[in-house]
Amino acid sequence: MRFSRKKFGLRTLWFLCALCASAMNCVALDREAFSITNYDLNLQIEPEQHRLGARGKITLRNDTSTPQKVAVLQISSSLDWRSIRVGDKAVQFVRQPLTSDMDHTGSLSEAIVTLPQDVAPHGTIDLDIAYEGVIVVDATRLTRVGTPEQMAANADWDHISPEFSALRGVGYVAWYPIATEVANLSEEESLFEILSRWKAREAGSHMKLSFHSPDLTGEPMTSVMLCSGRGIPGVTREGTAKFPWAECSFDDLGRSAPSFAIGNYAVVDRPSVTVYHLPARAVAAEAYAAAAETVAPLIADWFGVPREKARTADLPDPDAAPFESGALLLTPLSSAAPSTAGLAAAHQLTHASFFSPRTWINEGLAHFAQVLYLEQQRGRQAALEYLAAHRSALSAAESSATPPRSEDEANHSLIHTANEELSRSKAMCVWWMLRDMLGDVALKKAVAAYKPEQDKEPSYMPLLISAQTQRDLEWFFDDWVYRDHGLPDFKVESAFAHKTMTNSYLLTVTIDNLGTAGAEVPVTIRMNGGEITRRVEIRARSKGTIRIETPGLPQEIRINDGSVPESDLTNNTFKVERPQG
Numbered sequence: 142m143r144f145s146r147k148k149f150g151l152r153t154l155w156f157l158c159a160l161c162a163s164a165m166n167c168v169a170l171d172r173e174a175f176s177i178t179n180y181d182l183n184l185q186i187e188p189e190q191h192r193l194g195a196r197g198k199i200t201l202r203n204d205t206s207t208p209q210k211v212a213v214l215q216i217s218s219s220l221d222w223r224s225i226r227v228g229d230k231a232v233q234f235v236r237q238p239l240t241s242d243m244d245h246t247g248s249l250s251e252a253i254v255t256l257p258q259d260v261a262p263h264g265t266i267d268l269d270i271a272y273e274g275v276i277v278v279d280a281t282r283l284t285r286v287g288t289p290e291q292m293a294a295n296a297d298w299d300h301i302s303p304e305f306s307a308l309r310g311v312g313y314v315a316w317y318p319i320a321t322e323v324a325n326l327s328e329e330e331s332l333f334e335i336l337s338r339w340k341a342r343e344a345g346s347h348m349k350l351s352f353h354s355p356d357l358t359g360e361p362m363t364s365v366m367l368c369s370g371r372g373i374p375g376v377t378r379e380g381t382a383k384f385p386w387a388e389c390s391f392d393d394l395g396r397s398a399p400s401f402a403i404g405n406y407a408v409v410d411r412p413s414v415t416v417y418h419l420p421a422r423a424v425a426a427e428a429y430a431a432a433a434e435t436v437a438p439l440i441a442d443w444f445g446v447p448r449e450k451a452r453t454a455d456l457p458d459p460d461a462a463p464f465e466s467g468a469l470l471l472t473p474l475s476s477a478a479p480s481t482a483g484l485a486a487a488h489q490l491t492h493a494s495f496f497s498p499r500t501w502i503n504e505g506l507a508h509f510a511q512v513l514y515l516e517q518q519r520g521r522q523a524a525l526e527y528l529a530a531h532r533s534a535l536s537a538a539e540s541s542a543t544p545p546r547s548e549d550e551a552n553h554s555l556i557h558t559a560n561e562e563l564s565r566s567k568a569m570c571v572w573w574m575l576r577d578m579l580g581d582v583a584l585k586k587a588v589a590a591y592k593p594e595q596d597k598e599p600s601y602m603p604l605l606i607s608a609q610t611q612r613d614l615e616w617f618f619d620d621w622v623y624r625d626h627g628l629p630d631f632k633v634e635s636a637f638a639h640k641t642m643t644n645s646y647l648l649t650v651t652i653d654n655l656g657t658a659g660a661e662v663p664v665t666i667r668m669n670g671g672e673i674t675r676r677v678e679i680r681a682r683s684k685g686t687i688r689i690e691t692p693g694l695p696q697e698i699r700i701n702d703g704s705v706p707e708s709d710l711t712n713n714t715f716k717v718e719r720p721q722g
């Protein structure tokens with residue numbers, strides 16, 4: 142239908158609006174009414190055509206409290222729905238493009254399915270589905286919000302090609318069906334929020350995948366198919382032709398997003414990790430495996446023996462953003478720098494040993510493990526410098542000049558925040574502070590007592606930690622975990638030194654915490670002939686006084702060695718005046 146300018150008058154507009162309104166009513170859909178509790182998919186990958194074809198069965202569950210007759214299924218906009226059936230009957234469905242940043246193309250192919258009958262609350266229905274299409278590099282969702290092209294391509298690298306194929310799942314490429322509200326990258330935190338909601342809805346959902354790829358005769362090496370989750374790869378030979386395949390299964394889609402890679406990989410296998418690398422990167426792969434071997438005892442000591450073996454797979458683009466799904470890490474193995482490899486390995490091995498459905502625990506501990514690794518290799522100062530580098534992001538997000546508004550206190554807390562950057566940096570600092578406060582032995586015991594299946598309340602982990610100490614930590618968790626109380630800001634209010642009878646000095650220091658969160662902070666006294674450090678607990682907007690006997694004349698007081706995130710570090714040193722008399 143075409144409208145000439147003349148005919149496109151007021152009446153047409155009215156008519157269009159009426160149409161829009163009725164269409165709006167039709168599509169005033171609850172896109173999240175159903176979750177998908179089971180996937181059983183056969184996937185045919187044709188690298189030469191950049192093509193993916195899928196066929197299989199999915200189970201939908203009505204998560205609402207009312208009967209539902211309409212279900213929404215979404216796949217990447219570069220894929221097309223071929224058929225949707227219930228039993229042996231084709232069901233009616235309407236296809237529509239949906240602008241959403243859940244997919245790298247910035248759009249989804251949505252099928253609005255009219256089910257043959259109402260599905261009762263908590264009831265399920267099985268659908269037989271088929272879809273196919275091509276998946277090439279596409280960073281539309283990033284470039285349209287102004288991300289420079291190269292940067293966008295390094296972030297959204299998923300594609301299928303004869304040289305290499307890798308697809309990440311939900312949040313990157315919808316190569317399996319999902320059902321979510323629209324995500325919008327130009328709205329802060331929208332994508333992360335919708336993703337977390339999807340993961341929560343998919344907790345306990347299963348997926349079984351069977352991948353096949355056609356004849357790759359002529360290739361010098363047979364491609365290896367890798368997937369996150371539990372899987373077995375293989376190659377079938379028929380005469381001279383080779384057919385790589387893989388069977389993968391996922392027990393809980395809330396834990397990891399299904400992803401796969403197909404490449405001409407060679408393998409470096411060590412007890413702690415298997416590294417799949419592109420032929421030219423053998424040296425870097427060996428270096429990564431060696432770093433993992435070095436860090437493995439530290440990680441096992443803190444987080445227990447691995448639940449699954451860590452696997453690392455190479456990405457061809459040297460600037461591609463790394464991606465992790467459980468114990469599988471996809472990262473360019475282009476640099477063999479041992480310190481970078483060690484940091485990445487510490488993080489990856491922590492995920493292989495320990496899991497929590499809560500980001501502040503799961504990612505917080507994996508980042509904390511990186512700091513532990515640095516401390517072990519290069520000492521506490523190197524660890525503190527690493528913390529400091531991450532803290533700048535935290536200070537920017539948590540300027541104490543504007544203390545959090547009360548409604549934000551809970552929303553922005555570590556247990557609820559939708560800001561991933563904040564939750565990772567802040568959680569890393571929280572774990573480091575807890576370790577300084579409790580000591581290694583107590584904190585390791587708390588971590589060892591953690592069982593993800595028992596983590597039903599936000600207080601579960603804080604209670605495990607509190608059980609390991611006589612100290613009251615309620616205030617700490619309240620300021621840093623349950624609520625967002627911003628950051629502390631320490632300042633020496635006064636310091637007086639008196640000479641004692643025994644020719645030493647008694648220094649009395651009063652420290653003011655001008656900030657909105659409390660912490661236990663180290664205070665270092667520099668004196669003739671050395672320094673002494675004491676730790677002081679100072680609650681939000683409170684003062685604390687310590688008395689320290691020093692053998693030499695105290696000269697300078699420095700609060701906070703960098704282990705406590707603080708909003709203002711410029712007021713942390715204090716010159717001690719010479720004692721009178």
Ligand SMILES: [Zn+2]
Binds near residue numbers: 503504507
């Ligand atoms: Zn991680």
